[in-house]
Every structure is written in structure tokens, then in C-alpha cells.
Amino acid sequence: xxxxxxxxxxxEKVGVSAGVPPPEGAAATVIEGRSPWRLAYERLRxxxxxxxxxxxxxxIILVAIFAPVVAAITGHGVYxxxxxxxxxxxxxxxxxxxxxxxxxxxxGRDILVRVAYGARISLIVGVxxxxxxxxxxxxxGLAAGYFGKVVDTVIARVIDxxxxxxxxxxxxxxxxxxxxxxxxxxxxxxxxxxxxxxxVVRGQVLSLREKEYIEAARALGAGPWRIMFxxxxxxxxxxxIVYASxxxxxxxxxxxxLSYLGxxxxxxxxxxxxxxxxxxxxxxxxxxxxxxxxxxxxxxxxAFNIFGDGLxxxxxxxxxxxxx
Amino acid sequence: MRRSKQRMMFIxxxxxxxxxxxxxxxxxxxxxxxxxxxxxxxxQRYAANDSGTPVTGGTLTMLGTGxxxxxxxxxxxxxxxxxxxxxxxxxxxxxPAVQGQTTNEVxxxxxxNPTITNGGKTYSVTIRQGAxxxxxxxxxxxxxxxxxxxxxxxxxxxxFGGQPDFSTLIVGYADFCSGFAKVSATDASAMKxxxxxxxxxxxSVDPSNPQTVVYNLTQPVSYFTNILGLHAFDPAPVEYLxxxxxxxxxxxxxxxDGPYEVQSYNPANSLDFVRNPAWKASTDPIRKxxxxxxxxxxxxxxxxxxQQILTNTPQxxxxxDSFVPTNDIPGLLASNDPRLSLETEYSTNPYVLFxxxxxxxxxxxxxxxxxxxxxxxxxxxxxxxxxxxxxxxxPLTQVLPPGITxxxxxxxxxxxxxxxxxxxxxxxxxxxxxxxxxxxxPANQMSSKMFQxxxxxxxxxxxxVTGVPVPNADFYTKYLEVPSTAKTGVWDLSLAGWSPDWYxxxxxxxxxxxxxxxxxxxxxxxxGLFNDSTLNPIIDAALKAPTEAAAGALWxxxxxxxxxxxxxxxITDPNQxxxxxxxxxxxxxxxxxxxxxxxxxxxxx
Numbered sequence: 001x002x003x004x005x006x007x008x009x010x011x012e013k014v015g016v017s018a019g020v021p022p023p024e025g026a027a028a029t030v031i032e033g034r035s036p037w038r039l040a041y042e043r044l045r046x047x048x049x050x051x052x053x054x055x056x057x058x059x060i061i062l063v064a065i066f067a068p069v070v071a072a073i074t075g076h077g078v079y080x081x082x083x084x085x086x087x088x089x090x091x092x093x094x095x096x097x098x099x100x101x102x103x104x105x106x107x108g109r110d111i112l113v114r115v116a117y118g119a120r121i122s123l124i125v126g127v128x129x130x131x132x133x134x135x136x137x138x139x140x141g142l143a144a145g146y147f148g149k150v151v152d153t154v155i156a157r158v159i160d161x162x163x164x165x166x167x168x169x170x171x172x173x174x175x176x177x178x179x180x181x182x183x184x185x186x187x188x189x190x191x192x193x194x195x196x197x198x199x200v201v202r203g204q205v206l207s208l209r210e211k212e213y214i215e216a217a218r219a220l221g222a223g224p225w226r227i228m229f230x231x232x233x234x235x236x237x238x239x240x241i242v243y244a245s246x247x248x249x250x251x252x253x254x255x256x257x258l259s260y261l262g263x264x265x266x267x268x269x270x271x272x273x274x275x276x277x278x279x280x281x282x283x284x285x286x287x288x289x290x291x292x293x294x295x296x297x298x299x300x301x302x303a304f305n306i307f308g309d310g311l312x313x314x315x316x317x318x319x320x321x322x323x324x
Numbered sequence: 325m326r327r328s329k330q331r332m333m334f335i336x337x338x339x340x341x342x343x344x345x346x347x348x349x350x351x352x353x354x355x356x357x358x359x360x361x362x363x364x365x366x367x368q369r370y371a372a373n374d375s376g377t378p379v380t381g382g383t384l385t386m387l388g389t390g391x392x393x394x395x396x397x398x399x400x401x402x403x404x405x406x407x408x409x410x411x412x413x414x415x416x417x418x419x420p421a422v423q424g425q426t427t428n429e430v431x432x433x434x435x436x437n438p439t440i441t442n443g444g445k446t447y448s449v450t451i452r453q454g455a456x457x458x459x460x461x462x463x464x465x466x467x468x469x470x471x472x473x474x475x476x477x478x479x480x481x482x483x484f485g486g487q488p489d490f491s492t493l494i495v496g497y498a499d500f501c502s503g504f505a506k507v508s509a510t511d512a513s514a515m516k517x518x519x520x521x522x523x524x525x526x527x528s529v530d531p532s533n534p535q536t537v538v539y540n541l542t543q544p545v546s547y548f549t550n551i552l553g554l555h556a557f558d559p560a561p562v563e564y565l566x567x568x569x570x571x572x573x574x575x576x577x578x579x580x581d582g583p584y585e586v587q588s589y590n591p592a593n594s595l596d597f598v599r600n601p602a603w604k605a606s607t608d609p610i611r612k613x614x615x616x617x618x619x620x621x622x623x624x625x626x627x628x629x630x631q632q633i634l635t636n637t638p639q640x641x642x643x644x645d646s647f648v649p650t651n652d653i654p655g656l657l658a659s660n661d662p663r664l665s666l667e668t669e670y671s672t673n674p675y676v677l678f679x680x681x682x683x684x685x686x687x688x689x690x691x692x693x694x695x696x697x698x699x700x701x702x703x704x705x706x707x708x709x710x711x712x713x714x715x716x717x718x719p720l721t722q723v724l725p726p727g728i729t730x731x732x733x734x735x736x737x738x739x740x741x742x743x744x745x746x747x748x749x750x751x752x753x754x755x756x757x758x759x760x761x762x763x764x765x766p767a768n769q770m771s772s773k774m775f776q777x778x779x780x781x782x783x784x785x786x787x788x789v790t791g792v793p794v795p796n797a798d799f800y801t802k803y804l805e806v807p808s809t810a811k812t813g814v815w816d817l818s819l820a821g822w823s824p825d826w827y828x829x830x831x832x833x834x835x836x837x838x839x840x841x842x843x844x845x846x847x848x849x850x851x852g853l854f855n856d857s858t859l860n861p862i863i864d865a866a867l868k869a870p871t872e873a874a875a876g877a878l879w880x881x882x883x884x885x886x887x888x889x890x891x892x893x894x895i896t897d898p899n900q901x902x903x904x905x906x907x908x909x910x911x912x913x914x915x916x917x918x919x920x921x922x923x924x925x926x927x928x929x
Contacts, residue, residue, distance in 0.1 A: 091713050
């Protein structure tokens with residue numbers, strides 16, 4: 001009986017290379033079995049760029065969690081407008097100073113505090129919308145790949161249609177019809193983003209469903225749902241995780257784009273896209289208003305992208321490593 | 325009655341080149357004044373560049389971002405359309421390019437002010453001999469053309485948007501229009517047949533003089549001469565009957581009686597004007613027509629236009645529908661750039677709108693005390709900061725902006741006072757606070773900023789303001805102009821803006837459309853469905869006032885009553901900032917066109 005991918009156990013010799021006899025007099029070789037996840041983790045740990053990115057992501061998460069603490073330390077509420085100290089009489093933002101470390105926006109609000117709170121929105125949308133995309137895409141991809149025939153044809157055509165829709169334009173229209181809100185933004189991104197995941201999952205399932213262990217499961221009387229979710233799904237988790245990690249920065253940028261275009265998260269919620277949009281009007285007089293939210297967005301997306309690539313390299317060592 | 329759109333647009337489109345501006349100021353004369361000709365308009369700045377001896381000739385290049393609304397004088401209703409018409413379609417009365425008098429109407433095609441008889445109900449206007457159409461052969465502009473022009477205003481294809489100004493005032497006009505509305509909107513011959521077959525006593529040619537047009541009114545009013553200055557009343561040549569009004573075909577076959585004729589019109593792209601050989605300077609006291617050729621490029625962006633003019637690019641003389649970005653203004657003012665004009669729009673734009681019929685919070689906004697509490701709670705200074713500061717947006721504390729008959733500059737019913745606001749809110753039974761829905765446009769920078777400012781201001785009163793964000797395109801058409809959205813409480817507060825159709829004795833262009841509760845949107849622009857039994861009779865009386873002075877007193881009463889009833893919260897009468905190249909001389913800003921008058925500038929190179 002052949003082993004299924006989920007049953008593969010990698011065996012390495014600790015302290016010696018495999019196949020090389022131990023030096024004379026050495027203690028008996030200790031052989032430790034390590035799972036693919038452990039191996040992937042170790043490969044990831046050796047990837048410096050990925051680890052730095054992970055550190056940045058953790059830092060962003062901490063900033064998002066402790067945004068109220070930033071507000072408390074500065075004494076500036078996220079919605080608090082400092083009309084006299086934070087704005088010129090002509091309504092222009094004031095530059096970074098000891099009072100406002102990153103300057104103020106066009107409403108006299110502390111950019112530091114708003115960038116910190118903006119991280120919450122980006123992460124919430126990035127994670128939740130991606131989760132939605134992955135769940136929908138995985139379920140439909142599994143169904144298409146496993147059932148095949150009419151189900152596959154229908155789902156595959158739907159995937160084609162969704163992928164051919166000009167996403168941003170359609171998303172703008174959809175968000176415009178309903179009043180913009182965080183929930184709407186997440187749902188819209190989820191609705192349009194699942195197709196790529198479904199296509200990846202479908203491809204994986206098509207190859208796995210012919211494996212002997214699936215045939216064995218079927219012979220033992222397992223139903224289609226059990227096979228899909230118990231036997232197949234665990235074996236395609238790695239590519240899904242990789243894809244999800246790369247989807248997060250895309251989702252964050254889409255959310256920022258929608259907010260930038262005025263159809264995303266409504267004001268006064270602190271949001272990087274909305275801040276960048278507001279800064280467009282005054283960026284020559286107030287560079288800080290454009291720079292800091294843009295930098296936050298850039299750093300976040302780059303960190304997620306590098307980490308996603310690293311994750312891919314770690315989970316699939318055959319793939320070419322990009323960042324080292 | 326024009327809804328103010330432009331200012332909102334420029335906030336949206338604003339891009340900044342302030343530092344560049346500071347570095348590029350040069351030649352020309354300018355003057356700065358804290359009070360305007362009317363004596364009450366703040367922070368105006370004139371940049372006429374009147375030095376030197378006028379030179380004839382050259383090509384004036386105007387840069388813009390958009391097109392005219394229509395190439396049809398009897399239909400066009402927006403400032404940019406009027407700016408184009410200034411070149412090629414003369415009005416009976418118009419505004420002179422004379423500093424300090426740019427909103428005082430004077431005869432244009434008319435030989436003199438109208439002769440008023442019949443107790444103020446009949447106006448006779450005689451058209452100048454020698455004013456010619458550029459037809460082949462050239463033909464005299466006649467009173468019959470003026471009659472035709474007025475008839476065309478209510479064509480079924482594209483009626484003139486400002487008809488409510490005079491639809492019930494001119495005898496028989498409303499009936500004529502209701503019949504015209506039944507004619508096919510796509511059949512030019514059917515419209516021609518209707519116009520030929522139907523007359524109404526409100527407008528006719530004086531039997532004794534084919535150059536005199538006679539208007540009969542249902543009641544005497546003090547502002548009809550101002551109305552005669554609308555382009556809608558421009559004479560129209562009989563050839564226009566061959567085309568669907570405001571249509572593309574007509575736009576390519578315009579006939580001119582102004583100093584310029586249309587050489588080419590490429591919609592949304594370019595316009596070229598050359599001298600009209602049929603025009604005689606002796607018949608036109610308004611337009612000097614110094615330049616030979618005017619080229620309008622409509623494909624620019626606000627930022628690029630600003631940059632080109634600031635750097636004195638030879639192909640960038642003046643703006644067309646563009647203007648100086650708000651955030652650039654402080655820098656230009658600081659450098660005392662002599663090319664910058666900052667002049668009033670004579671508008672109230674924006675103002676906070678109360679939905680007086682909202683059922684939300686047990687009809688809170690229908691209660692005077694609640695509206696008054698909000699008037700006290702809103703900090704105008706903060707909102708003006710959002711609009712670029714007091715230099716760009718001087719405060720307005722009443723309905724009528726300075727310069728409009730009936731306006732009283734020092735009049736302010738509600739000074740910022742949160743303590744008083746809280747007391748009033750408590751007395752109205754809302755000590756626990758309330759929640760109001762604010763209709764706004766997130767894609768519009770100023771709308772979005774002001775929403776957040778108002779949210780913060782009213783938060784101090786324990787009033788929670790929640791946003792109702794809607795797309796720009798839906799804001800008026802699907803919300804404000806639909807009374808059911810107000811009545812069902814879709815929104816409680818919003819922002820709107822208003823510019824008059826004419827100037828000076830123009831309060832009739834404010835109160836009836838904005839506050840007469842007997843007419844509802846979409847016929848009027850009383851978006852808050854405000855109805856005050858005290859105000860309505862004052863409006864009626866002011867409309868019937870025989871003289872401007874009498875009307876002015878009544879309009880002031882109307883203003884006081886409107887503010888007492890807290891129908892709106894005025895914010896500002898903004899100044900418009902425009903700029904021109906140093907080579908452009910006699911650059912007089914004209915509020916009706918929201919630009920410098922191209923028919924009176926001359927070029928020094």
C-alpha cells in the first residue's frame with residue numbers, strides 16, 4: 001500500500017548526512033522523525049527575509065491591538081480634532097512636532113493615532129475578507145474538482161466569469177448601491193476574490209481524487225463529503241495557506257483603493273486609504289499626511305508579500321526561492 | 325436659480341502647486357481689498373493687470389477641464405455655458421467688465437433700459453439697429469428674434485432650467501409651455517410648427533417698431549429687467565428652428581451676433597472662436613474684442629492648467645472652467661501674486677440643510693428649538709477652516725450673501741454658544757441627546773470634511789451624527805430632489821449650495837426656490853421641506869414689490885424670518901480664485917461667468 005501525502009513522514013539523521021556512515025567511535029545515531037510542517041517551519045526559520053517580515057507583521061498586529069494605548073499616551077483621540085493647534089487658520093494640517101509626532105491631517109487629527117487605528121481596519125479587512133475568499137473558494141473548488149462533470153463545468157464557468165469581471169469597477173458599483181461600510185467592503189471583496197482560490201483548489205483536487213488512498217476510502221464506504229473534507233482537504237492545506245497569505249496584502253490594497261475612491265470605509269473611521277485620499281488635496285503643503293499612511297500601507301503589504309513568498313518556499317521546497 | 329456645483333467640484337479636484345506659485349509671481353498690477361464695491365464682501369482681491377495701452381490682435385488660449393452645457397443661448401444654464409455665450413450670443417442686458425460694476429446690468433443689445441408702462445406690468449425693449457446676425461447675407465437682429473428666443477426656452481427637447489424664475493410671471497408663458505411639452509422632443513419640424521402656430525400675449529413685437537419687443541407680466545415686479553439679462557431671453561435667429569434645441573446639430577451650426585463666431589466646436593475637446601465679420605463695435609458698448617482668435621482647450625486637468633499659467637506658458641493665458649486649487653491660495657496670497665483674483669461668487673455655498681419633516685427622533689428637526697440649538701452648536705469657524713479658511717471662504721450668517729439686495733452684512737442670529745445649545749435641546753425634551761443622519765458625498769472632499777466637523781461639533785451636545793454616504797451622481801437626483809426620502813427620514817442633515825441666476829436685485833432667485841413651502845422639490849430646491857406660514861406671505865409681498873428698495877426691505881424681513889426659524893445654517897459666501905498669465909491685461913473677473921471676461925482682455929505679446 002502506498003502512503004498518502006498526509007502520511008508521509010520525513011526521516012533525517014540528526015548530526016550526520018543521510019547515507020554517510022558515522023565516524024568510528026561515535027555514539028549510536030539518533031534518528032528523529034519530523035513532519036512536513038516541522039520541516040517547513042525550519043525552512044521558514046532559515047529564511048531571514050521572511051522572519052523579518054513576520055516580525056513586521058507581528059509589530060503591525062501589536063500596533064493595531066494597542067492603538068488605544070497609542071491614543072492614551074499621546075492624549076489624542078482617534079476622532080479628536082485639534083482645530084487650533086492641529087490646523088492653520090486656512091485649514092492646512094500642521095507638520096510633525098513634539099506635540100504631533102507625525103503631524104496632523106486636514107481635520108486637525110493626530111496622524112500617529114490614526115495610522116495606528118488604520119492598521120486595525122487593514123488587518124480586519126485583510127484577514128476576514130481573505131478568510132471569506134478562502135472558505136468560498138475552497139468549498140467550490142473542492143466540489144468542482146471532486147464531483148466533476150456538470151458540477152465542475154458549472155463551477156468552472158462561474159469561476160471564469162468572476163475572474164473576467166473588472167473587479168474594481170464592479171466593486172465600486174456594488175458598494176455604491178449599498179451604503180459603504182466595513183461589512184459591505186469585506187463582503188464585496190470576498191464575493192469577487194474567491195474564484196482564484198477555487199481554481200487552485202480545483203486543480204489540486206483533480207489530481208488527488210485519483211490517488212489510491214481516495215479510492216481506498218471510497219471502497220471503505222466513505223461518502224463524498226467525508227472524502228472531500230477529511231481525506232482531501234488536509235492534503236491541500238499547504239497551497240491554500242500559501243495562497244491566503246498572498247491574498248491578504250492584495251485584499252488590504254483593494255480595501256485601501258475602495259476607501260481612496262470614497263466607496264470604502266466611511267469617515268470618520270481611521271483608514272489608510274481614506275487618509276491617502278484626503279492627503280491628495282494638500283500633499284504639497286503637508287507631505288506628512290500622504291507619507292505616513294502610504295508608508296504604513298506599503299510596509300504592511302510588502303511584509304505580507306515577502307512572508308507569503310517565504311511560506312510558499314517553506315511549504316514547497318521545490319519552488320524557486322525569491323527572497324534570501 | 326442655480327444649484328452651486330462648481331465649488332464642490334474644485335474641492336474634489338484640487339491639486340497643489342503652492343510653492344511653485346510663490347516662485348513665479350511677476351509683472352502686472354493688483355490691488356487687495358478687505359471690502360468690495362458693495363462695502364461688505366471680505367478678502368476680495370483684484371488682479372486686472374490694467375497697465376499699458378490696449379493692443380488688438382493675437383490668440384487668447386483658455387485652458388479648461390470640461391465643456392459648455394449647451395451651445396444654445398436659450399437653453400444653456402451653467403456658468404461655463406454663459407462664458408462661451410459671452411463671445412457669440414448677445415443678451416438684451418448684460419454685465420459690464422468694469423471693476424466694481426460687474427454685477428450691475430446694463431443694456432447690451434437693448435438701446436436703453438426697458439420702458440415700463442401699464443403699472444409696471446409691461447416692459448418694452450428696443451434692440452439696437454446695426455446688431456447683425458452673421459447669416460448670409462448678414463441680417464439685422466430684430467424683436468421677432470427675441471420673441472422666438474423666449475419661445476424656445478420651454479422646448480420639449482431640452483427646456484431651460486431656470487424657467488421657474490419667470491414661468492408664472494410672463495402672461496401666457498406657462499400655457500404655451502404646457503402645450504409645447506406635448507410636441508415630439510426629437511422632431512425639429514414639429515417644434516417649428518408649434519412655435520409658428522402659437523403665440524402668447526406675454527411677449528410680442530411692437531406693431532409700430534419691428535425692433536421693439538414687448539413683455540407683459542402678470543404682476544409688477546422689481547427684478548424683471550434683471551431677468552431680461554438671462555441668456556434665455558437672447559434673440560434667436562429663425563434658422564435655429566431647423567434644429568432640435570440644444571442638440572448636437574445646432575451646436576455645429578450656431579449663428580452669432582457677438583464679436584466672435586464659432587470656427588470649430590469639438591465637444592468636450594476644443595472650441596475655436598474667430599472674429600465675426602458681421603459684428604460692429606459701434607453697436608456693442610460691452611465688448612472690446614481685442615484678441616482676434618480664442619482657442620479653448622477643454623482637455624486639461626486642474627493641476628496642469630494651474631502649473632502652465634503659473635509658469636507663464638505662452639499657450640496658457642487664462643482658465644476656462646478651471647480655477648486655482650484652494651490649497652494653493654494661501655501661498656499665492658503670501659507671495660502677493662499679481663495674477664491672482666479672489667472675488668465673491670455672491671452665493672451661499674455650502675449651507676447646512678435641516679430636514680424639517682424628518683420623522684426621526686419623534687420629529688425633532690420639525691421642532692424650532694432643536695434646530696435653533698443646532699444653530700448655536702455648530703461652529704462656523706471650524707466649517708470655514710474646512711472650506712479653506714476665511715480668506716477663501718468669508719463667513720456668511722444669513723441667507724442672502726453681501727451684494728444681493730436685502731442682505732445685511734452684520735446680521736447674525738446665532739453666535740456659537742454650546743451652553744445655550746444644550747439648554748435649548750434640554751428644553752425641547754432632548755436632554756438625553758438624539759441621533760441624526762447626515763447625508764453626504766464621501767467622494768467629495770469638502771462634503772466629507774464638513775460631515776466629520778459637524779459630527780464632532782454636535783457630539784458636544786450628545787447628538788450622535790451618523791453618516792449616510794451616497795455617490796455624487798445620486799446626491800441630488802435620488803435624495804435631495806425626492807421629497808419622500810426626506811419625509812421617510814432617510815436623512816436629517818445635509819449640505820447644499822446655491823448661486824443666484826442674476827445679481828443685485830436677486831433675492832427672488834433665493835427665497836422662492838429655497839424656502840417657499842408651497843412648492844416642493846423637484847420643482848423647487850426646498851430640500852428640507854421647510855414651510856413657514858409667516859415667511860410665505862413675505863415672499864409673496866417681496867416678489868410684488870414695485871421697486872428694488874421696497875423689495876429689499878421685504879427680502880431682509882424674509883431673511884430675518886428664515887433665520888429665526890432656523891431653516892438652514894449658512895456657512896460662507898465663498899470667494900472664487902482665478903489666475904491669468906502676466907501677458908493678459910484688463911483681466912476682469914465676472915461672477916456670472918465665474919471667470920475673467922475673454923471679450924475684454926488684451927495680450928501684451
